[in-house]
Amino acid sequence: MEQLIEQLKAQIIEALNFEDMTPADINTDAPLFGEGLGLDSIDALELIMLMDREYGIKLADPKAGKAIFQSVRTMAEYIQANRTK
């Protein structure tokens, strides 16, 4: 799990163009949207695409992302349980 979390942080930084950040800068349990990283609806779409591309998880409903993307940890847990690759 910890390995997945670290890998996911690096993928988020790359996908969302956080050029000056390192995985250590992201708090695993901090909210991704609003406070914390301050992500928006475009980022949510990028994260849905990231899960598809890297883990073979397809979300048909963008609204479903809300619960999954609460924090890096909730996202990693969802990936662990649903990944197809």
Next chain:
Amino acid sequence: MRIAVTGIGVVSAIGMNCAETLQSLLDERSGIGAMRYLRSVHTDLPVGEVPHSDADLKALAGVPADEPMPRTSLLGIIAAREALQQAGLNDQMANNLAFISGTTVGGMDLTEQHWHDYTKGKSTNTIRLHEAGESTNAIARHIGSFSFIATPSTACSSALNAIMLGANMLRTGQAKAALVGGAESLSMFHLNGFNTLMILDHRPCRPFDAGRNGLNLGEGAGYLLIEPEEEAIARGATVLGYIGGYANTCDAFHQTASSADGEGAYLAMRGALQMAELQPADIDYINAHGTATPNNDLSESAALLRLFGDTLPAVSSTKAFTGHTTSASGGIEAVICMLAMRHGFVPANLNWSNTAEGLIRPVTHTEYKPLRHVLCNAFGFGGNESSLVLSTEGIDLPIAEHLVEPAAVCTADIADDTEVSTYISAAEGRRMTPQTRRIAVAARRVMTESGITMPDAIVCATQWGCMLQSMRFLQDMLATDEQQLKPTPFIQSTHNTIASLIAIMTANHGYNSTYAQGRQSLACAMEDIRSQMSLGLIRTALVLEFDEQVEVWDNVLALIGDRTQAVARATLFANKN
């Protein structure tokens, strides 16, 4: 001056001309269905396709089979010719006739079809047609001669912005008549782009319905021929209706999402009514933008309910007939409004069954009743919000007493990244390309140095638009067989990305537009602000000149001995009178 509409022309999935379009509207016959001509793997997505191949359209448009021509231009020729013919314009009029046609796709359909040839150094006679302005020039070459040609490119509000510039040019005497509207074909590029945004419905779209689940893309073209009433009567033309008022504002909220309270939409509709000196209760019908995305319809409803309150007139979105025809939508829907006024009916909002909290309740079946004043909305990416009043009776709009030459107050030309951290925060710059950061620096610097931090207008001039993101998306799309594409390059591929980003960064709700007319883009932007300053609509304007050098596109342009010229220049203009 009373601005008369003396010609209308339209092409879309529900008809190749006004008569067919009228019949489809009255019969409540939608044009949305399975794709037949668009080349895409996403065949499960319904579209509002014009039911003819490019070859058939060439024959209908009178274009030689071997002449390279974007589908956008073919649709444009057919609709524009209908408007000109109805207006009965003769050659003398052509002396001072403006052609203003909005598009975003331009010749992207040809670029995606021929890309592999381009990369092998073949097929060079379609390359230049990629440029939005060149697709407009291609229409112009086939329908007449024009004293002025411009291509507003503000995504889905482009055609309404074209109508506004045309009306302003009549009021300043810069044109005697104007053919105004927009054209847009379907493309693999924007079908995939909207798909990455997860806002395409796999079923026919259901505007304003509780269960709506996104839009269907459509294609077509729509134009009005407008001229001063006096001139129209003098030459014996039939007046079909009038331009009553218009306004464009920026929601200044987000690149793709509309604000929850629909601030920009509210301001645009209110501005259009104010120019027409009408009260909300005077409006008999509203042709809503109504794309059927969860976000648009809720935000537009909020704006409508705020402005109209208890006097909300009949409202419908006709996108369940035509699909969302993006840059052409304002032109097509303005023609639909003209047909509705001429024939006394409210078009149906098809596929509606249930309401929900916060949504307006549209008219679900054709209602026959006389319409005096109607409002037509078109909203685009970056919160570019436009609203137009059309009327059966003449409405006097002030003319310019004299022409104002905008005076440059402050200018900044940015060629490197030394000032980026001074003017742009890491959060603001996160999604920007390097050249976008430079134009943002230029804009912030001239606003800071001049003290004009909230210009009345932000207008961008660009030859090629946002090519780095466009080329990224195009290449990814072709390399992956349209799978697993990232949304950000698409969102930032539209020509109006720059002007809207600056408005969002500075919370500027003022006028916002972008011109993509090749090397004439800056001249078009200047004509726009000159007209508006002369009419007293604006006093200050931020003009942005933007182009970025992209190696992969320069390699293509090298085949025709051309190259892109990078520029990131911002200039603040003021009315010094």
